[in-house]
Amino acid sequence: MYSYKRNEMPIxxxxxxxxxxxxxxxxxxxxxxxxxxxxSGSFAAIAGPSGSGKTTLLNIVGxxxxxxxxxxxxxxxxFGEMSQGQLAQLRLNRIGFVFQSYNLIPVLSAxxxxxxxxxxxxxxxxxxxxxxxxxxxxxxxxxxxxxxPAELSGGQQQRVAVARSIVSDPAIVLADEPTANLDSKxxxxxxxxxxxxNEKRKVTFIFSTHDTMVMDYAHRxxxxxxxxxxxxxIK
Amino acid sequence: MEFQLAWRNIWRNPRRTVIIMIAVIIGxxxxxxxxxxxxxxxxxMIENGIATLTxxxxxxxxxxxxxxxxxxxxxxxDQIVSGIKKILPAxxxxxxxxxxxxxxxxxxxxxxVTLAGIDPExxxxxxxxxxxxxxxxxxxxxxxxxIVVGQALLEKFDTRIGHKLILMAQGADNEITxxxxxxxxxxxxxxxxxxxxxxxxNLSAAxxxxxxxxxxxxxxxxxxxxxxxxxxxxxIRELLEDPDIEIYTWKDLLPMLKAYLDIFDGFIVLWxxxxxxxxxxxxxxxxxMAVYERMREFGLLKALGMKPSLILRSVLLxxxxxxxxxxxxxxxxxAGSVAMVAAKGIDLSALATGFEYFGMxxxxxxxxxxxxxxxxxxxxxxxxxxxxxxxxxxxxxxxxVEAMAHV
Numbered sequence: 001m002y003s004y005k006r007n008e009m010p011i012x013x014x015x016x017x018x019x020x021x022x023x024x025x026x027x028x029x030x031x032x033x034x035x036x037x038x039x040s041g042s043f044a045a046i047a048g049p050s051g052s053g054k055t056t057l058l059n060i061v062g063x064x065x066x067x068x069x070x071x072x073x074x075x076x077x078x079f080g081e082m083s084q085g086q087l088a089q090l091r092l093n094r095i096g097f098v099f100q101s102y103n104l105i106p107v108l109s110a111x112x113x114x115x116x117x118x119x120x121x122x123x124x125x126x127x128x129x130x131x132x133x134x135x136x137x138x139x140x141x142x143x144x145x146x147x148x149p150a151e152l153s154g155g156q157q158q159r160v161a162v163a164r165s166i167v168s169d170p171a172i173v174l175a176d177e178p179t180a181n182l183d184s185k186x187x188x189x190x191x192x193x194x195x196x197x198n199e200k201r202k203v204t205f206i207f208s209t210h211d212t213m214v215m216d217y218a219h220r221x222x223x224x225x226x227x228x229x230x231x232x233x234i235k
Numbered sequence: 236m237e238f239q240l241a242w243r244n245i246w247r248n249p250r251r252t253v254i255i256m257i258a259v260i261i262g263x264x265x266x267x268x269x270x271x272x273x274x275x276x277x278x279x280m281i282e283n284g285i286a287t288l289t290x291x292x293x294x295x296x297x298x299x300x301x302x303x304x305x306x307x308x309x310x311x312x313d314q315i316v317s318g319i320k321k322i323l324p325a326x327x328x329x330x331x332x333x334x335x336x337x338x339x340x341x342x343x344x345x346x347x348v349t350l351a352g353i354d355p356e357x358x359x360x361x362x363x364x365x366x367x368x369x370x371x372x373x374x375x376x377x378x379x380x381x382i383v384v385g386q387a388l389l390e391k392f393d394t395r396i397g398h399k400l401i402l403m404a405q406g407a408d409n410e411i412t413x414x415x416x417x418x419x420x421x422x423x424x425x426x427x428x429x430x431x432x433x434x435x436x437n438l439s440a441a442x443x444x445x446x447x448x449x450x451x452x453x454x455x456x457x458x459x460x461x462x463x464x465x466x467x468x469x470x471i472r473e474l475l476e477d478p479d480i481e482i483y484t485w486k487d488l489l490p491m492l493k494a495y496l497d498i499f500d501g502f503i504v505l506w507x508x509x510x511x512x513x514x515x516x517x518x519x520x521x522x523x524m525a526v527y528e529r530m531r532e533f534g535l536l537k538a539l540g541m542k543p544s545l546i547l548r549s550v551l552l553x554x555x556x557x558x559x560x561x562x563x564x565x566x567x568x569x570a571g572s573v574a575m576v577a578a579k580g581i582d583l584s585a586l587a588t589g590f591e592y593f594g595m596x597x598x599x600x601x602x603x604x605x606x607x608x609x610x611x612x613x614x615x616x617x618x619x620x621x622x623x624x625x626x627x628x629x630x631x632x633x634x635x636v637e638a639m640a641h642v
Contacts, residue, residue: 084543092541095540103532105535106247119236
């Protein structure tokens, strides 16, 4: 088992996870006997070629998908023992997501997009507004709060997505190729913001990426190949 | 924020939203306005039926209903009227009549009519003849041989005011009796069949001609509301408890109309469902398109932790907004269009002959009834939400991984 030791409790534990996709008569192992843990406060990248299982692993850690066999424990909760409703509740309160294609709600302003998660959490309107505004200012978009996604650049949209992922005070943020659609300068700006949040808030960040810049920023680099952990480097 | 989001979502594709709203507006407009027209027709049929000497409640001598001959008579009409006046509400009107089948003839023509001996003052507010005549004058209490006929009969008999008309009928002694009357007035009724059927003479002249003394054939009662006929008829039956007297309501006397009324509400529900069925395809199609376009977004919301029930609710909220706005506009359009034609009525004289067969006038006054409006709106909004549940369920059931892969 690969584990990054920082004298922290593991926030993510993946034990003996297998995930198989059936394509016609062919069984494709997206993940094969994966054992890995991530400690609280990690800033880790999962790298590997296309089809190596990065996104599948991230989806399983995020409770978006379930393994065929094996155990996933996030923030002390065993996914195998949870209903879909409980998983949704865990995602809402403890897990943030950042996607490659930003996935903002186009009819909501930047501020409203950030607010939306708190609305689902049942946070009151004034508190929602205050926290969302503070978060937008933290990612450098205080002056764009009223703009809709179509009025923002790709980098700005991804910063809004980061603000949305962090505003609900999650234990872990899962970022699936967050810089893939951004130029290197914008991507680095975004990484700095996320690294700052990791440092300041001690939020665990786990990336899936092809981007060497993300790998450079990460404190730990996990390489996947054909659904297996091929390498785990602690920097 | 939920409402704000739903509102913005429905305007993502304004053309599609406007098209479905137009479908809802037209659907509700046709539902309400055509039902108002139908209600107007039915009301007209009821009013015509009741005003054509039927009344809300009719008191007959036993046997007269099945065989309307002079052999069946009421002898103590004044006593009956003074008795029932005590239980009937203020504003109720009563008319006593002699009514028998007769043959009318002049030098050129002859034909069957219904001879009605009336007290013109008592007919006011009870039957159409109480409204007076169109030409000449109404019969008075002192007229001994005056007769009022309908315009259609006048034309049929090729006669005019001032000319004579001979009436022949069976008298109380079972002998045929006849008498010459002078036409002094001509009435107009909504239906030409009524104008051809009824001729009116003074009550005392009819009594004298038929030899019935002070007897009458019927007491017609006009209530302030047609709906009260049944309960008051029951009370009158209990009060009189006379085997020689029979009490009928307008529904008993107009069985065809009653049968039509009984199925009318069912027809309206059926009509609403047919219109809605056409509308439902548009609603499902629109909502499915709206849902498929935003599948990735629903996946994102689920990834963020939104429960399926909330996604279902958000899609239904959007659908509900579309339906309610469309329904409001449809109601306004229907109210406006009905109000525009209600004052003057809709002249269907081109179809009047066919309409008359059903006891309808040539001018119809549409009437919006609250229960029809409520039902039409309920059908559109509730069933609209029900059919929207399918696309909403599709949106709520998709998994985040499936949704993110959705193009």
